[in-house]
Amino acid sequence: MRRFAVIGHLARTDSGFTLEDMPGGAGRMDILCRCVQSVLFLSHTIRRDTEVYLILLGPPSPPRTILFSGEKIRYLSPDERSAGSLIRRALSLPPSPYFIESTPGVYIRSAGLDLLLHEHAFAIADEHGEDIRCADPLPLAYLLSDHLDFTPEEGAILDPLPRYSVGPLPLHADHAITLIHNELDRRGAGWP
């Protein structure tokens, strides 16, 4: 199972945003939508053995964690609005400390980074980390940030975790995810 988690530092934690303004009023929710797309989509199919956690930290009631399961997902298309619509639907549910399903394959809980890090061992996608092409073995779970750096509080929690870089230039989170997938795909298929 491959896992990705993305922190949305400003991402709204209620359903009171419109799909027409995800970069603005929804707190850069567009970034999280593109990450869902890059985690889950192959051409004409879904990566079933993969899941993505979105950690939403914006107003009014952070944290919320939304899980998209590649194995169970339905009603998801590759465009940003499609993911945004499923996120908004999840955020319309009443708060729950454990994951509850909002639509098939989409789950939400009122918890954040701390709990997720207790459940799964993540590496950090970080431009100053070890080159993923040189790392052996390569982890199967990665944490990324949106357009903002990790906060000092997050940094303190994340400090012990291993860090891996996808290339020499700073990239959007969804592009980094595509590159991590590719490296894992290649190793799985015996490609160089």
Place this chain on the structure above:
Amino acid sequence: MRRFAVIGHLARTDSGFTLEDMPGGAGRMDILCRCVQSVLFLSHTIRRDTEVYLILLGPPSPPRTILFSGEKIRYLSPDERSAGSLIRRALSLPPSPYFIESTPGVYIRSAGLDLLLHEHAFAIADEHGEDIRCADPLPLAYLLSDHLDFTPEEGAILDPLPRYSVGPLPLHADHAITLIHNELDRRGAGWP
């Protein structure tokens, strides 16, 4: 200069579509918007030495070619709606056989693949091609298709062109672009 070109086989060639239905009524324009994003965006900046051509072949008046210039582009954000809005603006101009500017860094002309292939030497991004990690030298210009395969007519024109693969699995065009950029970025920076 890096160049990418993407064929949108169903993409509308007038401005009569809404940004709320780019996958449907606009003929998978969402794919082209994500390609613009993956061609032009680094984290917090634009790839100035890069351009992308969108070849629109849908109704009502194909072909149209829209050029986004990384050097000149303005008013472009990473979300799909932003690129879609600039595409729609370009499509609202009267037909012209040569490129005319619709907004800063965005140009449109009433021409298609044939003319573009006469102007620039493209390679094909093709899952059956040579692995880009093994190719030396690696071309700087790539042609991709949307969710549909190249047509037989296109295939006949494209048959002599070199083909390169980004990995063992069939990917969305925007993901393939990210992988090509990464390979070129790595070589430019002396990374493995």
